[in-house]
Amino acid sequence: NAGVTQTPKFRILKIGQSMTLQCTQDMNHNYMYWYRQDPGMGLKLIYYSVGAGITDKGEVPNGYNVSRSTTEDFPLRLELAAPSQTSVYFCASSPTGDTQYFGPGTRLTVL
Amino acid sequence: RKEVEQDPGPFNVPEGATVAFNCTYSNSASQSFFWYRQDCRKEPKLLMSVYSSGNEDGRFTAQLNRASQYISLLIRDSKLSDSATYLCVVKGNFNKFYFGSGTKLNVKP
Numbered sequence: 001n002a003g004v005t006q007t008p009k010f011r012i013l014k015i016g017q018s019m020t021l022q023c024t025q026d027m028n029h030n031y032m033y034w035y036r037q038d039p040g041m042g043l044k045l046i047y048y049s050v051g052a053g054i055t056d057k058g059e060v061p062n063g064y065n066v067s068r069s070t071t072e073d074f075p076l077r078l079e080l081a082a083p084s085q086t087s088v089y090f091c092a093s094s095p096t097g098d099t100q101y102f103g104p105g106t107r108l109t110v111l
Numbered sequence: 112r113k114e115v116e117q118d119p120g121p122f123n124v125p126e127g128a129t130v131a132f133n134c135t136y137s138n139s140a141s142q143s144f145f146w147y148r149q150d151c152r153k154e155p156k157l158l159m160s161v162y163s164s165g166n167e168d169g170r171f172t173a174q175l176n177r178a179s180q181y182i183s184l185l186i187r188d189s190k191l192s193d194s195a196t197y198l199c200v201v202k203g204n205f206n207k208f209y210f211g212s213g214t215k216l217n218v219k220p
Binding site for chain 2: 031033035040041042043044045048050056058059090097098099100101102103104105
């Protein structure tokens with residue numbers, strides 16, 4: 001099993017550009033999550049999903065969108081990137097909604 | 112008030128020392144609690160889940176105090192490899208998780 005994979009590993013965006021962060025898991029987990037982690041801070045939940053076709057907002061959803069058309073994939077969309085979205089983005093999955101397994105992260109810089 | 116609060120440290124301890132971290136949470140209805148370990152520039156990895164009265168895993172012991180709304184992590188016989196940031200995580204309402212900012216541990220030879 002590859003576990004949770006994220007692409008890209010690094011990305012630099014200009015203000016106003018858009019991009020999609022990809023997240024895929026091969027563990028057949030129903031629950032998936034997107035977090036952002038700013039320097040020296042804990043992770044903050046952006047969006048989560050309890051199964052294909054179901055998504056909900058977390059603590060900091062503004063400026064982001066998600067979709068969950070399959071169990072495996074949970075892409076995060078940034079429309080109109082802003083410097084405040086410079087962060088490390090982690091995707092995670094969970095079989096039961098408790099223990100989470102994280103991907104390696106995407107480091108995003110918006111200039 | 113933050114959902115989860117931790118002392119950021121750093122805690123600098125010699126090898127073989129015992130060290131303890133505390134974490135407080137604000138939602139008294141929280142049911143699930145976890146400690147994750149995060150190495151520099153890496154993803155968090157589960158260290159321990161903490162349920163009911165707490166649990167032990169080798170050199171690591173986690174305790175839960177519901178009345179005071181805090182959880183603790185005790186590391187005995189510290190190893191150099193224990194150097195990392197330890198994240199306290201609380202599961203709140205509606206499947207939402209709240210992370211503390213982390214406590215940094217440096218174990219010195």
